[in-house]
Amino acid sequence: MTNSQVRVRFAPSPTGYLHVGGLRTALYNFLFAKKNNGKFILRIEDTDRNRYVEGAVENLIKALKWAGLQYDEGPDIGGPFGPYMQSQRLDIYKKYADELISRGKAYYCFCTPERLEALREEQQKMKLPQAKYDKHCLHLSNSQIEENLAKGIPKVVRLNVEPDQKIEFDDIIREHVEFDSNNVDDQVLIKSDGYPTYHLANVVDDHLMQITHVIRGEEWLSSTPKHVLLYDAFGWERPKFAHLPLLLNPDRSKLSKRQGDVAVEDYRDKGYLREALINFVALLGWNAGDDKEFYYLNELIEKFSLERVNKAGAVFDLQKLNWLNAEHLRRKPDTELLLLLKEEISKSELKDKNIPDGKLLLIIAAMKERVTFVKDFIFNCMYFYKSPSEYEQKAVEKNWREDTPQHLLKLKSEFEKLVNPTKEDYEHALSKVADELNIGKGKLIHPLRLAVSGQSTGPGMFDLLFILGKDEVLNRIESAIKNIKV
Ligand code: GLU
Numbered sequence: 094m095t096n097s098q099v100r101v102r103f104a105p106s107p108t109g110y111l112h113v114g115g116l117r118t119a120l121y122n123f124l125f126a127k128k129n130n131g132k133f134i135l136r137i138e139d140t141d142r143n144r145y146v147e148g149a150v151e152n153l154i155k156a157l158k159w160a161g162l163q164y165d166e167g168p169d170i171g172g173p174f175g176p177y178m179q180s181q182r183l184d185i186y187k188k189y190a191d192e193l194i195s196r197g198k199a200y201y202c203f204c205t206p207e208r209l210e211a212l213r214e215e216q217q218k219m220k221l222p223q224a225k226y227d228k229h230c231l232h233l234s235n236s237q238i239e240e241n242l243a244k245g246i247p248k249v250v251r252l253n254v255e256p257d258q259k260i261e262f263d264d265i266i267r268e269h270v271e272f273d274s275n276n277v278d279d280q281v282l283i284k285s286d287g288y289p290t291y292h293l294a295n296v297v298d299d300h301l302m303q304i305t306h307v308i309r310g311e312e313w314l315s316s317t318p319k320h321v322l323l324y325d326a327f328g329w330e331r332p333k334f335a336h337l338p339l340l341l342n343p344d345r346s347k348l349s350k351r352q353g354d355v356a357v358e359d360y361r362d363k364g365y366l367r368e369a370l371i372n373f374v375a376l377l378g379w380n381a382g383d384d385k386e387f388y389y390l391n392e393l394i395e396k397f398s399l400e401r402v403n404k405a406g407a408v409f410d411l412q413k414l415n416w417l418n419a420e421h422l423r424r425k426p427d428t429e430l431l432l433l434l435k436e437e438i439s440k441s442e443l444k445d446k447n448i449p450d451g452k453l454l455l456i457i458a459a460m461k462e463r464v465t466f467v468k469d470f471i472f473n474c475m476y477f478y479k480s481p482s483e484y485e486q487k488a489v490e491k492n493w494r495e496d497t498p499q500h501l502l503k504l505k506s507e508f509e510k511l512v513n514p515t516k517e518d519y520e521h522a523l524s525k526v527a528d529e530l531n532i533g534k535g536k537l538i539h540p541l542r543l544a545v546s547g548q549s550t551g552p553g554m555f556d557l558l559f560i561l562g563k564d565e566v567l568n569r570i571e572s573a574i575k576n577i578k579v
Pocket of ligand 1: 104106291295313
């Protein structure tokens with residue numbers, strides 16, 4: 094290879110959205126490139142016209158950008174090895190397929206779908222482990238081929254896989270891998286519509302784009318012998334391979350849509366932070382060799398190595414993702430959370446409320462340790478924004494006694510005396526009332542929390558009072574006394 098610089102690529106097929114498994118592949122490629130001062134390339138493998146989905150490329154690019162995985166070369170930004178969309182490179186694949194044909198490494202096949210189907214049925218009846226093409230067209234004479242081509246008979250180009258060969262390669266993660274060429278089909282390289290298959294386009298592009306390491310999901314491991322044969326047939330140096338472990342559901346089945354969200358957009362829309370999703374996805378099959386689980390992207394770049402990627406499937410544990418989301422959120426500066434919260438508010442029923450930043454910052458400080466998502470600053474504590482319209486029934490039963498209204502009225506009149514109260518002022522006033530009534534503070538705090546928030550749990554009581562402000566607190570005590578019935 095002429096280039097000693099690390100060059101890796103993420104090569105998705107645009108099928109609609111970016112799967113979390115795809116995000117993991119993109120991330121590992123990105124980390125490996127950054128760690129090694131290499132280049133990270135985005136290549137769109139869109140040669141399967143049946144799977145083409147409108148808008149899918151834009152979605153992919155948007156999701157990668159959202160995740161912060163900026164590539165150095167790609168369809169929208171160009172680069173020295175473009176175009177980076179395979180559908181714009183058809184002439185290139187044709188040229189290389191012709192080269193293989195002229196060297197006897199590939200051949201035209203004119204078999205009809207009916208013949209192929211009959212062959213498959215026959216092989217199934219014989220209980221062969223997999224259906225394989227019988228090389229029928231490999232034996233056509235040159236004149237037959239010329240005649241068929243001249244007549245325009247539909248054709249494909251197939252790889253000529255020699256039987257009885259051992260196909261070997263080394264994989265950074267799977268180590269030494271061997272396949273028997275008798276189990277490898279004479280793969281179609283160019284389809285009857287003139288488009289290349291994944292195998293041909295992938296190998297030609299990886300070579301022409303000077304890719305040094307192919308890092309991709311394990312589901313592509315069984316394609317690799319075909320690719321290795323192609324590299325050898327062309328006389329090209331093979332890249333290094335690294336096949337990443339499968340992603341599994343907690344029941345160890347293959348990660349599927351059925352058991353939860355698989356699109357990066359779904360996680361984004363649910364309010365996961367990009368930092369948390371990246372951190373989580375990085376740990377799906379990799380660790381630095383210690384127990385550390387919290388990482389920022391720059392630390393991942395520093396620590397990442399392909400050698401530390403596991404062979405075993407990685408279980409997708411949503412609880413861990415939630416935990417990481419809460420951790421990342423907690424470590425963000427309040428000013429950044431303020432912007433995120435305002436964005437969330439603008440999408441919520443509170444959008445016209447004009448809540449001052451100062452109040453929002455107090456809510457953030459009071460709730461930071463208690464939330465998982467930014468939207469929890471709204472929906473887990475609506476009482477900061479609106480007076481309660483109902484009161485938690487269980488807490489009413491537990492904490493609202495016959496003498497509670499009387500106690501709260503006394504507390505209310507003590508609060509009324511306060512001028513611009515701080516949280517300490519509320520606290521002193523409450524202690525004073527508890528002493529005068531000769532009751533424990535809890536006997537006041539529980540019903541007071543219920544009265545002002547409608548709930549039995551929340552942030553520190555006096556923080557809550559301070560954030561609500563005196564007038565609001567007094568009003569809420571009054572309404573609770575009116576509305577809570579035991
Ligand atoms: N186009 C393949 C995909 O959709 C790429 C596999 C590879 O990286 O070689 O994942």
